[in-house]
Each structure stands twice: as C-alpha cells, then as structure tokens.
Amino acid sequence: MVRAMRGKNLDKGLATPVSLSFLIFSFTILTVATYYVSFSSVSVKSSRIRYVAAKQDVLSLESAIHSISWSPGSSIVKEFRGYGGKFETHPDDRILTINFSMGSLSEIVFNSSIGYLGYEAPPTDINEVGLYLRGDAEPVVNQSFLGTTQMYIRVYNGSQEIYLGYRPLIASFTSSLQNNQINIIRIFIINLNSSENLLFTGGFRLRIRCLNITSCVKTYNLTESVSSASIKVTIDGETRCVTLPLSSEETFTLARLEVFVCNVKVEEVNI
Numbered sequence: 001m002v003r004a005m006r007g008k009n010l011d012k013g014l015a016t017p018v019s020l021s022f023l024i025f026s027f028t029i030l031t032v033a034t035y036y037v038s039f040s041s042v043s044v045k046s047s048r049i050r051y052v053a054a055k056q057d058v059l060s061l062e063s064a065i066h067s068i069s070w071s072p073g074s075s076i077v078k079e080f081r082g083y084g085g086k087f088e089t090h091p092d093d094r095i096l097t098i099n100f101s102m103g104s105l106s107e108i109v110f111n112s113s114i115g116y117l118g119y120e121a122p123p124t125d126i127n128e129v130g131l132y133l134r135g136d137a138e139p140v141v142n143q144s145f146l147g148t149t150q151m152y153i154r155v156y157n158g159s160q161e162i163y164l165g166y167r168p169l170i171a172s173f174t175s176s177l178q179n180n181q182i183n184i185i186r187i188f189i190i191n192l193n194s195s196e197n198l199l200f201t202g203g204f205r206l207r208i209r210c211l212n213i214t215s216c217v218k219t220y221n222l223t224e225s226v227s228s229a230s231i232k233v234t235i236d237g238e239t240r241c242v243t244l245p246l247s248s249e250e251t252f253t254l255a256r257l258e259v260f261v262c263n264v265k266v267e268e269v270n271i
Helices: 002-068
Strands: 075-080 086-090 095-102 105-113 116-120 132-134 149-156 159-166 169-177 180-191 204-222 228-235 238-245 253-268
Touching: 002 075, 002 116, 002 132, 002 149, 002 159, 002 204, 002 253, 095 180, 095 253, 105 180, 105 204, 105 253, 159 180, 169 238, 180 228
Parallel strands: 180 253
Antiparallel strands: 075 204, 086 116, 095 105, 095 228, 116 159, 132 149, 149 159, 169 180, 204 253, 228 238
16 A cells, blocks of 8 residues: 555656646747747838838938929938838939921930939838829829829839839920910920939938939921821830820911920939
C-alpha cells in the first residue's frame, strides 16, 4: 500500500510540471501571436499614413507649379520628406504634337517633349491605380486653366506611381480688324522639359521656377469661306480633335493662331 501511495504521489508530481510547461508554452504562443497581429496592424497603418502623406506632397508640388505658372521670374521652394517613395523628373518624355487645320490648310504648330514628374508611392495595401487626383484622361481641354493638370495613379515598374503632367488649353473668340471679323485661336502649354534630371529616394528640396513665356503667332487669310477649324492634339499616343467654330465672310476667312508656352523648371535645392 505504501508503494501504491508513493506511485500516486509520483504521478501527481510529474503531472504538475508537465501541466505548467504546457501552460507556459501556450501563453508564449498566444503572446507571440498577439504581438505579431499588433505589429502587423501598426505596420499596415504606418504604410497607409506614408502613402497618404506622399500624395499630399505631390498635390502640394502641383499647387506650387500652378502658383508660379504664367508669371515669368517667379519661383517657389518646396521641401519633401520622402516617406519611403521615389521622386523622379522626366524632362525629355511626354511628346506633345499639335496639328492645326482650317479649310485646305493643315500644319503642325507644335512638336516637342513637355516633360512630366513621377513619384513612386511607398508600399501600401491601398490600390488606387487609375484614380485621377486632378484632371482627367482627356489630352486637351478648351474650358479653363484649372483643367490643364493631369495627375493620376498608375502602375510603373511594378509599383503605384503618382504621375504629374500637363496638357494644352485651347481658347477661341472673334475680334474686329479693319471692319472685318478675325478669329483668334490661342493655345496655352505648360512645358517642364527645362527641368533637371532628378532622382530622390529620401527627403529633398525643390525649386520651381517660371523661366519665361514664349509665343508663336501666325495669321491666315484664306480665300474661301470656312465655318470651323480643327486642332488635333496627340500626347504619348493619346489623340483628340477639338473643333472650333469660325466667323467668315462669303469669299474669305481671317484667323490668327497664337501658341503660348510657359517654360517651368524644376531643380534641386542643395540643403
């Protein structure tokens, strides 16, 4: 009997440490799992905050460009923290071609790169590919200056990139010239191809300068009555035609085409 009691006590003695070890092991697994879930949640929130902050930086950059555009000699300095993204200028890209047609006349009035800016956003679980932050997909506008910006999110080199470029604006009206009506057609272009070739992966500072405004003016006197003019705009393969009504006499049509280019330079500011 004594031996039996000793056996029972021995079993109880063994059971106690085994149960305790199991509890400690279970508690450790639960603690690690809780820490991992909490850490993952914090990491996801942090990546989302960086992503949103990067978008705000690019929106602020576009506002800075807009504020100095069409004001030669004006400039502004902007500072960016980076937020884990990558900023890059592409002054030699974004080819813009403009073809002007009126009656039997047809000619190319602009053919050059106008550049664009790109910001590779920090990694995040937010998918906004195809979202336009400003503007839309139309390669040309003929309503207001506010619509010239094209800022959207696309996939570039496997990551979400905030793309910032500009498209031309077309405006038209009639005016009197020696008792005749002349059609005034104006095209406004913001050109970034004077910018420096830049690449930043951390914090950086930029100076945005309006260098100058260049213009090209052509006058047409067609010996025919023409009711409309057509302007075909192509930007990197995207094409759209804008038709403008014209005022004309029975035997002739007067028109003046004015192309204005605002040259903006984005450059590095050494800290």
